Amino acid sequence: MPESARTEYQEELNNLEASALGGLDLVSTALSRTLEAVEHQDIELAQIVVADDDRIDGRYLEVHQSLITLLATQSPVATDLRLISALLHVLKNIERMGDQCVNVCKVIPLTGNEPPADARMVGLIVAMGKQSRALIAQAKRAFAERNVEMARDLVRQDDIVDDLNRDGFRLALEIGDDADKREWAMTMLLAARAIERIGDNAVDIGEQVAFVVTGLFREFEDASHPNA
Amino acid sequence: MLGAAGSKRSEARAGQVRTTAGAPAIGTSSGAAGAPSGRGAKTIEVKGVSLYYGDFQAVEDVTMKIEPNKVTALIGSSGCGKTTFLRALNRMHELTPGAAVEGEISLDGEDVYGAGVDPVQVRRLVGMVFQSPNPFPTMSVYENVAAGLSLNAKRMKKAEMDAVVERSLRGANLWEEVKDRLDKAGSGLSGGQQQRLCIARAIAVEPEVLLMDEPCSALDPVATLAIEDLIRELKDRYTIAIVTHNMQQAARASDLTAFFNLEKSGRPGRLIEIGPTETIFTKPAQQATEDYVSGRFG
Helix, strand or coil, X not given: CXXXXXXXXXXXXXXXXXXXXXXXXXXXXXXXXXXXXXXXXXXXXXXXXXXXXXXXXXXXXXXXXXXXXXXXXXXXXXXXXXXXXXXXXXXXXXXXXXXXXXXHHHHCHHHCCCCCCXXXXXXXXXXXXXXXXXXXXXXXXXXXXXXHHHHHHHHHHHHHHHHHHHHHHHHHHHCCCCXXXXXXXXXXXXXXXXXXXXXXXXHHHHHHHHHHHHCCCCCCCCCCCCCC | CCCCCCCHHHHHHHCCCCXXXXXXXXXXXXXXXXXXXXXXXXXXXXXXXXXXXCCEEEEEEEEEEECCCCEEEEECCCCCCHHHHHHHHCCCXXXXXXXXXXXXXXXXXXXXXXXXXXXXXXXXXXXXXXXXXXXXXCXXXXXXXXXXXXXXXXXXXXXXXXXXXXXXXXHCCCHHHHCCCCCCEHHHCCHHHHHHHHHHHHHHCCCCEEEEECCCCCCCHHHHHHHHHHHHHHCCCCEEEEECCCHHHHHHHCCEEEEEECCCCCCCEEEEEEEEHHHXXXXXXXXXXXXXXXXXXX
């Protein structure tokens, strides 16, 4: 066997990784559009995000199938096996993040064309979204560079999203007695919750980075035992 | 005692030989004819073993343990010395002219190369199954299994012999297929059956260790899986070491995997890493192991 064998297989695996991580760019675009739709109450743009989610789902199905084929035909082991296992997880995270954008975009029309919007609440959701978008970029980079430290830092970055989400609850309580305004605020809390989940998915991707590098899977933070 | 009895290395080694105190488990030349007694699987301990063919060093400084009731796979590219190493474990290496052994190999603490230890007795306790099935061509199925017994043990009664043959063939998962043609030639069986016949022959003498040198390389996938199933069953009773070029076979059939490698052609093979098979195939410690099991070189 030559010094460097299986070049085609290696190339295929590299391409699949690039393709899977490219899904994060698709999510990032979807999230940017979602934030714009929230900010400007743009129902049409929200519908585009919903329709465009098929592209993210398509990426998921395509890369997933190719990874299964590699597993079946190439018997990958060691680092390759860990990478493929991690990519299968990451694909699922990407697909879920796309769905969360859709969840936000689906509630936008519910509040009508001229909702009794509160600028602070909208600003807060946009801030959460931008921070989540930064997490997505950081998760992608950490994965591509196999950088466990950068991956671990996602937890700290995600705390910012979580804090903003809690602020949202406070704002909703302070929003007053007007029934329409309260209904709007509750709808916005659903949107905030969806964006908060996007941050969590980015942290999950970070955990997969650690798995690829170390061979051990550990949750960075255990939500069931936060003080453990 | 070594094949290269006159070589400097063997002479140098002879000075290191410890005499075995008390009643040795491995028969000595004088007392080798005893019938096999009930034994369990044993641990093979290898310390600083180097192996030579004349001036050529095939294996350098291997230290490892082959554990009882476990299957240990030896993997590595061609020429890395894994088969030579396997053959040293039951003193078959020394049958090659010019061959020499340095270091220590013990079976549950008994020096396999100790002074006065009979190599024939070692080979009875440490059985070997080879790459191509090699039943004795002129012998029947029955005689093939009984062959080892008649060579090794005292005279047996026919009924006793029948029982051992049946037990061995059952142990090799072959009894049901051959019980009605025990008197037919062993060479008339299929490749997979012949290999199981060889395994039956090896276990008939109640060894403690079974060494297998690429036992499935001449077999089709179905026969291969049958042998792998058998290997898993046999480990309940024996210590098993298996040399294989088939990485998936090592992954499927073994508990521990040892990776041998050589820097380049002409250099001796060395043990790079040994560990639980699961670890070797998911997160090996050495880059060379990673490259080999991933098929990046080899």
